[in-house]
Amino acid sequence: MYVVTASTTNRSGTVWWGWGAPDAHTPLAEDIRSLLEAAFAVARQDTPPVGLDELHLPASSLSVEASEALAGVVGPAWVRVDAGSRVRRCRGRSTADLLRLRAGDALDAPDAVVLPAGHDEVLAVLRVCARLRLAVVPFGGGTSVVGGLAPARGGFAGVVALDLARLDRLTAVDAESQVVTCEPGLRGPALEAALAAHGFTLGHRPQSWEYASVGGFAATRSSGQASAGYGRFDSLVVGLRIATPAGTWELGRAPASAAGPDLRQLALGSEGAFGVITQLRLRVRPLPAATHYEGWRLAGFAAGTAALRELAQRDLLPTVARLSDETETAAGLAGGGIGADAGGCRLIAGYEGEADWVAARQAAVAEVLGAAGGVPLGAEAGTQWVRGRFHGPYLRDALLDAGMFAETLETAGFWSALPGLYTRVRDTLVAALTAEQAAGQTVRQAAGPPAGATAGPAGEAAAGPAGAGAGEAAAGGAPGLVMCHVSHVYPTGASLYFTVVCPGRDDPVARWRRVKAAASRAIVETGGTITHHHAVGVDHQPWLTAEIGDLGVAVLRAVKHTLDPDGILNPGVLVPRAT
Amino acid sequence: MYVVTASTTNRSGTVWWGWGAPDAHTPLAEDIRSLLEAAFAVARQDTPPVGLDELHLPASSLSVEASEALAGVVGPAWVRVDAGSRVRRCRGRSTADLLRLRAGDALDAPDAVVLPAGHDEVLAVLRVCARLRLAVVPFGGGTSVVGGLAPARGGFAGVVALDLARLDRLTAVDAESQVVTCEPGLRGPALEAALAAHGFTLGHRPQSWEYASVGGFAATRSSGQASAGYGRFDSLVVGLRIATPAGTWELGRAPASAAGPDLRQLALGSEGAFGVITQLRLRVRPLPAATHYEGWRLAGFAAGTAALRELAQRDLLPTVARLSDETETAAGLAGGGIGADAGGCRLIAGYEGEADWVAARQAAVAEVLGAAGGVPLGAEAGTQWVRGRFHGPYLRDALLDAGMFAETLETAGFWSALPGLYTRVRDTLVAALTAEQAAGQTVRQAAGPPAGATAGPAGEAAAGPAGAGAGEAAAGGAPGLVMCHVSHVYPTGASLYFTVVCPGRDDPVARWRRVKAAASRAIVETGGTITHHHAVGVDHQPWLTAEIGDLGVAVLRAVKHTLDPDGILNPGVLVPRAT
Known part of the structure; x- marks a missing residue:
């Protein structure tokens, strides 16, 4: 149903300095480039990345003892210290991450990449790393944009990227409960392909979907473009298995429970700092029988948000609902060409589900948007957005x-x-x-x-x-x-x-x-949250205390200390280190 | 809209040996009594509670120093050591709790009842109790059925019931966001009455609704009879303020966040063991314009659950959906008279919302239930259930x-x-x-x-x-x-x-x-949760480790130690004490 533009196996098929596969890249369109240069009044300047041979990549600090111990767990073929493997797990994919890489700075690259085959190997790797004082970065899709893959190195003998790419199976389908069990290394497209074979979809499609992993969705409380219809990722998780330095932790026996605090919600958003998610049980839905996307023009951002509020509060939301402000609409990044909307704000509404539901919901939404002064722009505007949704x-x-x-x-x-x-x-x-x-x-x-x-x-x-x-x-x-x-x-x-x-x-x-x-x-x-779906990482940490309070930080530290007493997991990510 | 059969101020208006106000009690109907005696083959036996003067109520252990210190915080009028006050906060309302009371056993009564006026007084009471080694039982409606109000006394100078009845205000209504701010001591009817004045409802109506408090709903992850439509209580909480021995903790800045684990989910279900909830921000909805309740007969429990499953998975649930098995239906406890259904299973479906929605959803549900062999029993069966819903x-x-x-x-x-x-x-x-x-x-x-x-x-x-x-x-x-x-x-x-x-x-x-x-x-x-909405208390604690694992228990202990370092809050409730 969606165009997948790149390999989905793991980041080894991608460019080391940016996003996606090499053949998926095209230069900036000349008209856009000229427009931006004129708008910003800047001279033309090509700024390509440096060559791979110009990279500043420190020698791996992995000791022979550590290498042999890790190889003893996962096998020698799955302990990698070559430049390509290390550079491709260097930081995440924030623009700052990319600018550093493009300039040749790979100073944050891990000393080794370890690829375990399953839960027990993850546990054993954690034991080795705790014993040898190696920091561990759980690595899924590597798509963090908040510094979630750049731990503090201080006090450690080295940094190991624990790449979960080999934990990539859909292991059980409970069709009656509409619950599936899968491993964390599955990327978005591979998971959807495996589910589609059983007639199901997860429906979780963040912009990073082509490369982000299902474990990463959980660890960062990801939210997909269709969250209005399918829900945030955290709402789709019914169970988790986590490998921690303190042992295995399994959570989730029922759709809902009052057996104390919902501890699954501690694992969700834990960003690799509490443990390594090695298995997930997820709520899925039948593949939609019908799909319809369309565009609307609203007079302004205030009118558009008021309409979205009415839809949400009357339980009439489409599956996808996104409203661009005047500038994003004019810039052509709202799913149409530049200036295609003749002003106002572009709203994209998508409907996925049973045919009757799609028709009825579309009509109900049209009534609300029409009353709000919205002008329908037809299905092509919606389809255009769908084509570019991962672009x-x-x-x-x-x-x-x-x-x-x-x-x-x-x-x-x-x-x-x-x-x-x-x-x-x-x-x-x-x-x-x-x-x-x-x-x-x-x-x-x-x-x-x-x-x-x-x-x-x-x-x-x-x-x-x-x-x-x-x-x-x-x-x-x-x-x-x-x-x-x-x-x-x-x-x-x-x-x-x-x-x-x-x-x-x-x-x-x-x-x-x-x-x-x-x-x-x-x-x-102004009372907002510091992040709705990008997570904390290192970048948002200075603002975390304002959000959860000193007691919140103390609780995170206590939980981390319980599960990761030596502090080897993603040190400095999410949980502020004690000063 | 609902019949409130008892005072809502606090438990002081209720009978000390049972449920609700004295005038709300009627003896067991003679036909039912005869039927049960015959079925069980037992002789008639009246077993009334003992008189208040026959109670075994130990003398209060509250020291003069403690009494004066507490009175210094809340005022002398709000520190109570009289028998009536203490007996009415003795344990919760499980049948075992009631049987002990009815037999005259008030050995678990708190030594004092303290009624603070607000958050700062709660904090100050906690400081006094930590200093003087008094255990604290946060007391809302007192309706726990799992021993949530019977802490371990060992190692403490006494037990104080911290009754939140005076924190009973609706303090803010954000009509645009459909979010209200309220205090924890509000009982169900008082909260709904206050909301109705603003055109809103919470829609949360557990069977204990007449007496349970909003703080208790949060502390126990309560679920209301209309959870299909309004959601579990935890899904209605957008923010919390908690008074802990370690200070004030405020959580919840946005409808959703990826700023680490959702720590609100640690407070929800914390059963008074981590802190005292002193303020809640709750999602509310407009008062329903239309309401319709009806009964259905399904051939059997399996057919009925299959139909409910289809409704849930197709997102077609009514606001209230409950299905009684054959025995409950035959016994007349499903909302009809004894044997009124001529066999099969009674299903009650309730619809609350916009008039169009009620009509459309009712029709959609009728289609599914009809296809499942269901026979409509009409509105009277539904209304009958509504009348008896808190009975x-x-x-x-x-x-x-x-x-x-x-x-x-x-x-x-x-x-x-x-x-x-x-x-x-x-x-x-x-x-x-x-x-x-x-x-x-x-x-x-x-x-x-x-x-x-x-x-x-x-x-x-x-x-x-x-x-x-x-x-x-x-x-x-x-x-x-x-x-x-x-x-x-x-x-x-x-x-x-x-x-x-x-x-x-x-x-x-x-x-x-x-x-x-x-x-x-x-x-x-068999893989179920030990409690879907009654909470853990003391009664379910032996089964908690099976549900959340040794690591889960260790995490709960670490969180408790962080927020309640002296362990004064509800000792032995929820969190197993270290052995």
């Missing part, structure tokens, strides 16, 4: 090749807080980009920005925050493009997903760190 | 007065495990009751059991397990009535709720302990 990371690679910077961040809040959260984060991003622009004019040339591709929402550009505070620097071009969409909707609130595109300039990693910090502060101060 | 605990009091014993237990499992779970638990209960009957013939008289009120499902009585293994004893009458219903349905499985009615005989508490242990073992061995 974002490839586009980012093309932008990075062309001297541009692109990154995303996301949050969620209750409906009453959402307008303030949206405005504050957007304005903060624009202001921070403007400040960066003012501080780094060297790589820009003077040119007027074209209409319709500025930092503020369309129609607000002239008086909007893009111009505010930029002074002389802003006159040289827009500081960046700040776009937003709502893609996960609940009765009580929604997510906000921001995409930033701006000139790469010098030292883009440090620049983004400052911009992201300003946005994160805005999120925390 | 169970009053009926139990009447049974206890009449020399009978009545108690419930519950579990849940995946659909594929449900038939085995049902049969095994039912047969185990019948066999255990038969063994108890054989061991205690002294209070029985010889008489033949009438048809239709035996231990097995109707139609199986002759060859069923009731007769098996009972030998000579069984000839004297049925050993008991074992009934079951499904009341909480999920796409992946369902709950099973068993009700046992049998002769009281001598030492019924010890007898039930043996019967319950056999049933609990059957649940664990």
